[in-house]
Amino acid sequence: MLTGLKSRDSGPGQLTLSGPSCGQQASGGADDVPGPPHNGTGWIAERARVLNAHCVAIGRDPVEITHSAQIIVDYADPAATRAHVRALAAAGIRHIVLALPRPYPDHAARWLVDEIVTPVRENDA
Numbered sequence: 001m002l003t004g005l006k007s008r009d010s011g012p013g014q015l016t017l018s019g020p021s022c023g024q025q026a027s028g029g030a031d032d033v034p035g036p037p038h039n040g041t042g043w044i045a046e047r048a049r050v051l052n053a054h055c056v057a058i059g060r061d062p063v064e065i066t067h068s069a070q071i072i073v074d075y076a077d078p079a080a081t082r083a084h085v086r087a088l089a090a091a092g093i094r095h096i097v098l099a100l101p102r103p104y105p106d107h108a109a110r111w112l113v114d115e116i117v118t119p120v121r122e123n124d125a
Contacts, residue, residue: 038070038071038099039069041087041088044069044088044091045091045093048067048093051065052065052092066094067092068094068095068097069088069093069095069096069097070096070098070099071085071088071096071097072099072101073098073099073100073112073116075101075105078116081115081116082115082116082120082123085098086120086123086124089120089124098112098116
């Protein structure tokens with residue numbers, strides 16, 4: 001599945017990818033490439049490797065593309081969520097969307113910052 005494809009000369013574009021053959025199309029026409037939401041780190045990292053290989057094959061620097069992923073936050077296991085974020089970052093994913101499932105706990109945004117964002121940033125600083 002591809003969404004949001006723009007031509008290279010029309011400014012930044014975004015694609016959503018699923019399937020191994022999508023990387024060829026994205027390598028030439030996107031600047032931000034999120035994978036479908038809620039996949040495991042291994043699957044997301046493999047899609048990023050495929051896309052990077054297609055970029056190299058057409059002479060485009062893979063660093064020009066922002067790899068993106070969305071993951072579901074686990075309120076009961078923030079350590080697992082932090083580990084997932086760190087693994088994605090290690091795999092080259094530079095834009096990570098943290099999806100909060102309903103029902104939201106009290107002060108959900110503060111909890112997210114305190115339990116996920118700040119510890120990841122402090123550990124990686």
